Amino acid sequence: MANLFRIKCPSCGKVIDIPSNTTCSCGSPLVLPEDGMIEVYRIGSPFGAAIGFGVYLNEVPLGHLANTGLVRIPVQYGHYKLHMTQGMSRKCKDVEFDVTPENRIAYFKAHLNMGFFTNTVVIEPSTADQMPKN
Numbered sequence: 001m002a003n004l005f006r007i008k009c010p011s012c013g014k015v016i017d018i019p020s021n022t023t024c025s026c027g028s029p030l031v032l033p034e035d036g037m038i039e040v041y042r043i044g045s046p047f048g049a050a051i052g053f054g055v056y057l058n059e060v061p062l063g064h065l066a067n068t069g070l071v072r073i074p075v076q077y078g079h080y081k082l083h084m085t086q087g088m089s090r091k092c093k094d095v096e097f098d099v100t101p102e103n104r105i106a107y108f109k110a111h112l113n114m115g116f117f118t119n120t121v122v123i124e125p126s127t128a129d130q131m132p133k134n
């Protein structure tokens with residue numbers, strides 16, 4: 001897995017993974033924020049493996065996260081709420097956190113909790129050494 005960063009084009013709204021600052025296919029410049037970063041690793045599971053988790057940051061949809069996938073989202077300092085969905089299930093244990101100069105990278109692990117009728121995406125705070133290496 002290459003070092004890719006997820007960004008939403010401010011102009012056309014397309015969500016793409018890019019290695020560095022570049023230009024969107026719509027012609028708008030894509031500039032990665034350099035304050036901090038949010039990393040989310042999806043723990044591998046045979047359950048619902050084919051279905052990507054929907055990623056939402058402060059209610060803004062940011063694409064999907066595949067089974068055993070890792071997403072890096074560069075952000076500016078601020079308060080964030082991370083929400084994820086799976087398939088038809090909207091249930092999620094959201095996490096809220098701050099990205100600050102003292103805490104520039106926020107690490108999370110996400111997995112699916114299988115229920116009788118609905119599944120819940122569980123997001124847990126993690127640490128750098130628990131994230132997969134490239």
Ligand SMILES: [Zn+2]
Pocket residue numbers: 009010011012013014024025026027028
């Ligand atoms: Zn664009």
